[in-house]
Amino acid sequence: MGNTKNTSLDTVVTDFILLGLSHPPNLRTLLFLVFFSIYILTQLGNLLILLTVWADPKLHARPMYILLGVLSFLDMWLSSVIVPRLILNFTPANKAIPFGGCVAQLYFFHFLGSTQCFLYTLMAYDRYLAICRPLRYPMLMNGKLCTILVTGTWVAGSIHGCIQATLTFQLPYCGPNLVDYFFCDIPAILRLACADTAVNELVTFVDIGVVAASCFLLILLSYANIVHAILKIRTSGGRRQAFSTCGSHLTVVTIYYVPCIFIYLRPGSKSPLDGAVAVFYTVVTPLLNPLTYTLRNQEVKSALKRITSGGAASVNKRL
Numbered sequence: 317m318g319n320t321k322n323t324s325l326d327t328v329v330t331d332f333i334l335l336g337l338s339h340p341p342n343l344r345t346l347l348f349l350v351f352f353s354i355y356i357l358t359q360l361g362n363l364l365i366l367l368t369v370w371a372d373p374k375l376h377a378r379p380m381y382i383l384l385g386v387l388s389f390l391d392m393w394l395s396s397v398i399v400p401r402l403i404l405n406f407t408p409a410n411k412a413i414p415f416g417g418c419v420a421q422l423y424f425f426h427f428l429g430s431t432q433c434f435l436y437t438l439m440a441y442d443r444y445l446a447i448c449r450p451l452r453y454p455m456l457m458n459g460k461l462c463t464i465l466v467t468g469t470w471v472a473g474s475i476h477g478c479i480q481a482t483l484t485f486q487l488p489y490c491g492p493n494l495v496d497y498f499f500c501d502i503p504a505i506l507r508l509a510c511a512d513t514a515v516n517e518l519v520t521f522v523d524i525g526v527v528a529a530s531c532f533l534l535i536l537l538s539y540a541n542i543v544h545a546i547l548k549i550r551t552s553g554g555r556r557q558a559f560s561t562c563g564s565h566l567t568v569v570t571i572y573y574v575p576c577i578f579i580y581l582r583p584g585s586k587s588p589l590d591g592a593v594a595v596f597y598t599v600v601t602p603l604l605n606p607l608t609y610t611l612r613n614q615e616v617k618s619a620l621k622r623i624t625s626g627g628a629a630s631v632n633k634r635l
Contacts, residue, residue: 329489329508331412336405336498337591348406354603355399361606362388365616372619379462380446381616383439384609386466390435391602394428397421398598402498415489418500423481425501429597430524431473433576436569437531438465440538443565448545476523483519487511497591499598503579525581532573539566568608572601 339347369375369385376382401421404411413421442462445453484502487509497504502520506513539562546562575593 329415329491329493331414332418332493332495332500332505332508334401334405334411334413334495334498334500336402336411337595339406344406348403351399351403351406351599354599355395355403358395358399358603358606359392362392362602364620365606366392368616368619368623371623375615375619377459379442379457379459380439382459382462382466383435383442384616387432387435387439387605387609390428390432391605394425394432395599395602397424397428398499402599405498413500418495418505419481419485421500422484422502422505423477425477425499425598426480426524427473427477429473429576430476430527431469432572433528433531434469434472435466436572437534438469440535440565440569444538444541447542479523480520483516487513487516498594501594503590520580525577528573528576528580532569532577535566535569535573564608568601568604571604572597 337347366385366388369381369388376385398421401413442457445456449456480502484505487506488511489508490510492508495504495508502516502524506516506520509516542562575596578593579590
């Protein structure tokens with residue numbers, strides 16, 4: 317069931333077997349097609365948004381769309397770190413992942429996931445400034461400052477990923493090597509450690525659970541102020557449109573944060589529901605983000621029309 321190597325001190329695991337999501341055997345083909353389709357749609361949707369923001373001068377110079385472009389980029393990579401391995405669970409392929417591959421997957425998942433966590437908070441703050449402080453918005457959130465803040469989220473995410481990967485894999489793993497999960501994540505891997513994991517669980521609780529919960533509360537606070545400002549809008553149509561936008565944003569943020577908080581505030585949990593819950597923020601959210609944050613946005617739709625009409629006009633001119 318996976319390779320081990322004997323040493324004079326211990327038996328060291330050299331790979332892990334990802335057991336994946338529990339599923340009836342007769343649904344294997346259907347689940348393969350579902351997750352494969354989700355992955356392709358996620359990549360295409362986010363690539364479309366990324367190219368649109370990059371190609372349209374009216375979008376890529378504005379902080380809001382810089383943040384949306386970064387979100388799309390993160391979604392593409394976060395999905396690529398998790399979903400291909402998940403899809404393998406529904407095929408006869410070998411489920412083993414090398415020890416180094418497991419380390420890399422855990423690092424990149426937490427690097428990209430925590431960066432996205434911080435980015436959601438920054439996006440909520442951007443919307444708060446735009447709606448509640450419109451006169452000061454150009455000074456409080458300009459392109460240069462936005463770039464600095466985005467860089468900060470990437471640096472913080474990288475540090476977080478390094479801390480979690482280092483703490484997790486400095487522990488000895490001497491078997492078994494069966495990971496009852498669909499990817500290499502901290503709670504599932506710690507259950508296989510041949511040492512006391514109390515310190516790791518405490519760090520996971522604070523560094524992920526508490527930080528994610530704090531970011532979520534900051535987002536809710538930002539949107540509470542936004543809703544208060546929206547209620548002052550005189551026209552019912554304006555209020556309805558603003559509430560629709562805020563409601564869709566909060567829905568996606570909730571789908572991301574609540575399952576994340578549910579899992580990482582309970583680092584010692586062995587609940588079989590954890591895998592199903594994790595699907596929401598690893599698979600579903602990257603698919604929903606293009607639809608919720610951008611394709612519902614009138615300016616993005618206008619930019620798409622300009623790009624496609626410009627491309628069509630260019631082709632017709634050549635013909």
